[in-house]
Amino acid sequence: MLGQAVALLCLLAGDAGGLAFANAEPAWREKERLLENNKTLPCAASGTCSLGHTRQWTGDIYPLQGLRDCLRARVYRREIILVSENRLVAGFQLYDNMMQMGYDHIVLMSTEENCKRALRAWPQVSCIWSSQVFAATPKYMLDRHAFLPRAARLGVNVLCLDSDSMFLSDIYSHLKAPPLRDMALMALKDPAIGWLNSAVVYVQNARPDGPSVYVLNEVIDRLERWAEAREYMLGRNRKDFCWEQMAMSDILMSAVIGRPIAYGCWNWDRNVTYRDAWEGAHKRYFGYNETGGIGSWHFLKETKVPWPKSLAEHAPGFRRTEGVTHQQVIQIPNTQGVWPEEFGGPLYAPVRGNKSRAWMELIKSDGMPLWADPEDPAQAAANAANRELFTYLPEWIGIAYGQDGTSGYWNPALYRGANGTGTSPYALAHFYRLFGAPMNKLTVKMANNMWNWELSHLLHPRGGVFFASTEHAPIPDVLVYSPEVENREWVSHEEWDKATKALTRLAMEMGRTVVYPAPRCNLTWLGGERNNHLPLEIPMQFKHQCIPYSPSGKGFNDNRCMLGGYLMQGCMAARWYFAGGMFPPEYDHLVVHIRDKAAEHPVATVAAEQLARSWDSEELAKTLMAQHGGLGAGLFHPKIAEKLGAAAVPAVPAAAQKPRVLIIPSVLQLTDKVGPREQLYRDHEREDFNVMSCPWIQNKPFV
Template identity: 50%
Template sequence: MDATASNPQSRYPTVLALVFALFALSRAFQQIPENELPQWRRNKAKLLPQLSGGDGALPCEASGMCSIGRVRPFQGDTFPLQGLRDCLHARSFRREVILFAESRLTVAFQVYHNLLSLGYAHIVLLAPGREQCARAAQLWPDVSGCAWYSQAFGPKCVGRGLLERHALLPRAVRLGYNVLMLDSYAQNARPDGPAAYLMAEVIDRLERWSESDDALTRRELPSCCWEQMTMSDALLSTVIGRPVAYGCWDKEHNETYRLAWEGAHKRLFGYKDDGRGLGVWDYMADRPARWPASLAARAPGFDPALTSPVWMQAIQVPNTQGVWPPELGGQLYPAKRGPRAQAWIDLLKSDGPPLWPDPEDPHQAGAAANVTETFAFLPDWFSAAWGRDGVSGYWHPSLLGPNQSSPLALAHFCTTPGGSHNKFTVRVATGAMKWELWNKLRPNGGVYFASSAHAPVPDVLSYGPGVEEREWSSYEEWDNATKALARLAMEMGRAAALPAPRCNVSWLGGGRNNKLPLDLEALHRYWAIPTVRTGPAAGGVGGFDALRCMLGGYLMLGCLASRWYYAGGLLAPEYDHFLTYAVGQRGEPVATADAVLLRSRSGSGSTSGSGSGSAWDVEDLARALMAAHGGPGAGLLHPRLLERGGGAAAATAAAANASRPRLLLLPEVPLLTDKPGPRAVLYGEHEVEDFNKMSCPWIQNKPFS
């Protein structure tokens, strides 16, 4: 994608491609007839080029961007100008550099490996500090580009790591580099142009607001804002040509205020106040772009003639024109800069290149309007919607034939089913995660959501081969069987290996899911993550025969992560790794429960308990299985449980012995009553302790979506 600035004298042609969690993106696209566009839109539309798909191949050999072996190592602080210059000089290739900020080495290693596997080494990991960079290089020397950023920040409502990347990005761009950071890309941007201003405004605005907290509070306005919303507001400012705080200063809970606020901004953009807020169609122009042939031609079942809407607009440095309209919130900034805000501007000036015209000086309004650059949201082959692209199956290599590849170059998912933790699950499910790198960081084997300091490799309860891959007649039948396993595992102190049905069962789409793109039933599409089982013991050996769909409420973090009162759960690809690592490589013991015992209480020879008919109370079946297989699992031996349990806990610990299998297999679905066991009762009592992050309504038969 390429574009040029409107100023023919400019030496800085630019395109800035960014994706934000923007309020407008969740709404349906809406076309506006040309004659209904406000005048500013009709003028700017002439500046926007028609995009067409390129024929360049994705592999770095075709693009000429292979940089492995062509960049130098760097480790250091990038806040000082010399450190920043040294970093960019060492790590860039053809003035291009990829920056990503990550405090967790478990995630950073995977991203770094993914980029290296594409042939890209012009990478800089922005870590929290020197210690993390040193540890990264020690554990995996291929991380040859690692930096930290020591600038002091004022805003307390935004994480430091987020502020660091928003500070580093505009500084690198102003020094003449094309920078990709997460989902933001700046190419050929002027150091004094609107693209650089837009990026730098995030820190500037948040610092100025944090230093005027009392004044804003008296005006009943917030002095801090989500950094992505701040960037969205900065974008709107560059589109309309004056500073606005549309998203940050909206009050959605106050209907009267909200309607007046949104109406004022609609009128600012030249539209009638029709009772709705700004949509992407109100400030962006839709330019169709052909899907890149190098992507579309190798994707089975994909329409090579497909086009994607690219929403784009000309931007300029905004200017107040000396006026702060009260209906737009009044004065956006304090009259005088505080020390931190002044230090930020001084830092940008000290980097060398000229700054943009002052947005608060009406005498510089003409200079600000004379230079425009181009902004665009990422096209569909970079930014994927989960319900359409996330479940398409194109990211699973074993579903692709020779010389086939995905039509999607980058999976940027704004949402994933179950929560943000499943952005990582998607990498695991598609085989894009290298377990070897995680093992470098967790040599004790604690690489699962269910891992804990107490039990890095959990004891596991799973259905045996043949159960998961059966033809489940309905979602309800599969869900009941999955809950039976999870309930029983909870009472035994074991992590449940949560089964994933075949994606081609009738109620998920049947034969439609034996080819690409997958076509899951709409009822389940938004709560499904396809995965391909990787070993015979897990019921699959790759390809469509091994295609499974992780499904439903157990995708929430609270169903997976272990706590002192809950042993957690394993997703299908985690269980595959468990079978390879714990069972295959470490030789952990495996046992299979007696099928007769699972079918009815009569198979146990016991007449105790309160079960109805032949069904088991889950507590009684758990007790019978523990008696037959080495006692309680590690989840019942958590120090906090033993401490609060007294003599009974001591007896529980004594019952555990070395013969306890790490993995216990159930050859059939157990027949259980609805009576909750003591661990389920304990779960209900303590879930509120970490409800916001660890809730699992599914296991309690509560709505989860």
């Protein structure tokens, strides 16, 4: 379903978006339905239900007037949410997730071309772009960093998110309550290195000339000044570029200690002598004498705070009572007229380039006051007196997958419980890094019922919504174990793994996409009975290579664990020598999608007695293709003839209509003899190994 919130927006706009409503009431009456709906949405906890209170807007926000028009249309109670994403499917899913919370004060930032495509697919979405040209790169990251200070200077509170985020409850009831309500600037603490992670940034009630806006502004200004002074910087053996997140972390550090530094960006770690001298100089300035790098604990104050009762008290089995924040007073830094050589000397070239000058002119064009010049020593006292508060967000806002993603607290099918009253102990999850491939950030949303399949179909009207979809086969032919096999009592990981590989090898020979089975999470070797309730406790050997999955409405009656090995992009994506793979959430959607289309997408089951003996994979594939409609779609990939010649496609006479879904009703018994398609995979996997490898198929370790 597209979501009740989206349908209500269509009603308010006077456009049903192609949906038909029986016995339609006068348009003004429809507003009452929206008001009633808002009372039951998560946003009601903070009163930030903006559905129906904003106007759709699309356009270029680089011109000041464009930005003002955008904010006028999209801001609600001084709040706006910015999602920056060039993959529309990922951006749409987070946008929809926020609308289910009751939020519509959202803008999706992408390219102009993507915005036009977005509007064709989903006219209610507000998509923006910026025509600003930067000297630094990458533009799609810099665009959002440019939006933040400009909007904040106009009095707007901005929540900026990566698309690999997921709302589990209302976030504003926590942002506006202690310990966060007095903080002007907030960001994620990187779970790996402890520095700032710009995947989630929130600025609220910030002075236009204060240190919070300065920090946000300086990200663009610093990177532009460096990029435009390449020869000068390289001539001094200094980098002229930096990862924008690292630059922001350096700038935060600068605002804490009161001096502009480039600790992370210029720490080249070229050798131990350089590193020790670099880190030591900065460490001493921070007031420490020990060796080693600077961590957040060296410049931020760690404070234990109570876990919000509204999150914890109805979270089944949740035991934590407190969390941690890292806070500090920030100010406008000042050079005090010197650039110490032990800190790298001057951060900037003597003269600004055209783009950095244009950036600062754009900032000043809004007419709001500007902070005192950080490079003017006469302004040092004024800079030091200009103060606001910063904090890293506590764990209930931005918990990472590696910290608690396998607990079950991300999936409403599990945490709501049988009576539907349970809650997650988290308001927002951020996936950070996931094993296997970046595409698993999408997999996690599918597995936790945070994936709107209808939106995916709007972007792919031919049905190509699966990881294994291709232009020639948007809806692939699949090979799948029956539910009885998938949910059997697998005695060990080794038994399950062998059976899964056998299914994959057979699918290869048939040109079918393999549906990877997921064992029950309550199998003895996956945790047993303790995984019949929350929190799930996956054994450590599997925990960091596991994505639990329970379909909506099923709860612990159908709680499965997708396991490492096949959780890699190369195991999923179809290419000419491999028809790819499909995860259980994808397959469950495929079953729903084809349920009423049996003529176009038939389903068949292999006779169980056929599988009672051991087979060579090629022999069994030919037998099943002859009985069930011939070659799978993967064997018709246009590149096969191009690469190997037309004769490479086997001719198999078929005695029946080919099923879209072919079900295997018992565990396959295959010999070790390598089939021709499996050999083809082995021969050609190296062609795109860095992107598409699936070492698990060849019994290589999961990485």
